[in-house]
Amino acid sequence: MPPDNSHDDKILRVRVTAKDADTLRALLRDERPDVGGRPRTHADGSVGIDAYVPARKAEALEQPGVTVKVVGDATATGKARQTEVGEGDRFADPSAVPRGLGDKVEE
Amino acid sequence: MPAHTNSNARYLNTTEVDSALVRLAGAYPQLSRLVALPEPSVEGVTCHALEIGSTPDGGKDCVVLTGGVHAREWGSCEVLVLLAADLLEAYRRGTGLAYGGTRFDAAQVRALLDGLSVVVFPLVNPDGRHYSQTADPMWRKNRNRAHASGGPACVGVDINRNFDFLFDFTTAFAPNAGPRVSDDPCDYQTYQGPHPFSEPETRNVRWLLDTYAGTRWFVDVHSYSEDMLYIWGDDENQSADPDQNFRNPHYDGKRGLPHDTAYAEYIPESDADTALELAQEFCAGLHGVRGGTYTPMSGFHLYPTCGTSDDYAYSRHIVDGSKSKVLAFTIEWGKEDPNSDAASFHPPWAEMQRIVKDVDAGLVRFCLAALKT
Incomplete structure (x- = not known):
């Protein structure tokens, strides 16, 4: 699915955490969210990354083995x-x- | 002695990035030369770089530093403008330079500008920066409308996917590799353009590398993840099998997968060692300022890419043996902290000033180490 971040939408910064690297890699490949930073592996083996997505797309990132936490309104921060x-x-x-x-x- | 301005109260707008270079060139005519890039931006802005060094290029080893490629990564321009200002002032006054706990004595400052040509091109993408600073803060691409056929997202090209390195990514990469690039003109962030160097902003960077034939190092300043990346970005590095290289069609469809045995990009061991060493020097200089920890690693470990400035810069001598070898790097400044909105593409300016000190300290140490290689 191609990204659909029309700049008329509010862009949310979300923290995407996948149960493992393969799950996150598949999510990034298939959903192609705009990302910031790089994948970070946690002690429990889960892997997280910042993503920037329209509000209506944030929920779509939630999948089995993937959690999405809204960090903030990136558009408002940028403004x-x-x-x-x-x-x-x-x-x-x-x-x-x-x-x-x-x-x-x-000297 | 120029009338220095305590002018660091805010981010620089697009006009100010350029006028800062003009003023530095005017204030330090013996130490700097203003360089007009040959092509205006898509929206007609003429860009400048600044070459600094105690003598004109004249065959000295050269480091090219670029910033402002991605519109929303505002602080990259300030990193380079203020680095140039620091080096020029310290050299002329015969002082050392201190960034927090990282210190360079006057002899080091002198050695740097006596031994190197430092070319800073702080704003590669002026149209995009202006749009990001005045309209859509998350804008990343340039503002080329020529490829647009749909809505506002269909404007622009990602300059850092428009260089000539594995541009035909659908052929070069494994189907499930998922490199961070798109051939869809309506991709909001990573549209690569219709062909390599389709954009004047990209061609200006190429022109700098062509013009400064003594370039041995290239650093492109980006944000964010607190990393110092070195080539390659398409796959893991390896130094055992020269046949596994980006020019070999036998490996089409196999690139871009981590931890596999099908493909890894060849880099001679000596180059890999030197690239790592210089990246580590950058990180050490940065760490000394206030304890920040950046990670030296190859670009692939950020995510698989193609068409990027660093891979193109290093690949040039492989594609054309008449060109000099350029060890190439990408800085990703800025914290990644899901608990802080200061950790973003646009940190509050107060925090950005601290980041500028971090990165400039790293760059000075990088240049001093490069001189010894």
């Missing part, structure tokens, strides 16, 4: 972060030069 993006051009003044975040250590 909130958009308020942390600069406006205009902070370097418009030719004398404005970027500085890095490292400390310059005199």
Whole structure:
């Protein structure tokens, strides 16, 4: 099934946990959710990964051997972060030069 | 001495990423050269890179650092812009550099810019970044409408699937491998495009590798999973059987499965060792800042891929013996923590600044180690 993440939908961040690596691999191959990070194996052998899916698709990821936990509203989080993006051009003044975040250590 | 600006209050918008490079080139004319990429983006934005080093390229070993390929991974641009700013200021002032507990003395800073050309191309995909920062924050692709025939999801190409490496994935991979790529133009995230290098953004990266013929290392900055990935991404690495390689059609239909004996991608042992060593150096430099732990591993262990920048960069010398060998890496910065919304493609800017310090410390140590190889 191809992904169907129309950008008009709210995208949820969900934590997908499969009973084992083969189950997760099959889910990713067949459902093709957008993912972040990489599969992480837990002590009990289960394997989890972040996925980003429209709300209406989140339930479809639930299958035998697979649990889906909603972590948050990724679209809302991203919209909130958009308020942390600069406006205009902070370097418009030719004398404005970027500085890095490292400390310059005199020796 | 330039009038430095305490300008790190927010994420950079698309205009500011480019103007930051222009200002750095203007402030450090003896140490940097502004490079105009030959092709504007799909929506007409002219892109720049910045070559830094105490002398112009002139045959020195070169490291090419790219970022902003995936639109939503905003902080990748800041990682590279602020790294360039740090190196330039420290070199000119004759200081060391400190990122938390990771410190480099003035001699190391000098050795880096005397010995290397460092080419930073922080925003490969300006149209996508602008769209992600102003409309759909989860947008990943470029904004090419030429291949669209349906809804808004049918816009754009995943630049990091558009390079020429196992592009015909339906032939190259095992049917059940499930590489993270799509030939469906309406795939929201991973549409590969109609053919390799169909996108101007991808061709600009290729142009950098062609132009800086002394390039020996390539690092593409992405998010997220706290990994330092090295080639290959299509299958497990092996150094025993040169016949098992991406050019050999005998292995079509067998690639991309973990833990099998049918196929693994060949890499000479010396290259595998050096790639691992450099990835470990990056992780050690990063760890020293505030204790972060990134994992060095081959890209396949993230998930099977094709058409990616790192595999293409390394494959070039195999496909064309006249090209230099480029050891290639992908950084995946940022935490994966299901209990925190700070762990995402767009961390709060306060956290992103800490990540920038982590990754920049890792990159400085990576470059210093590369100089010795």
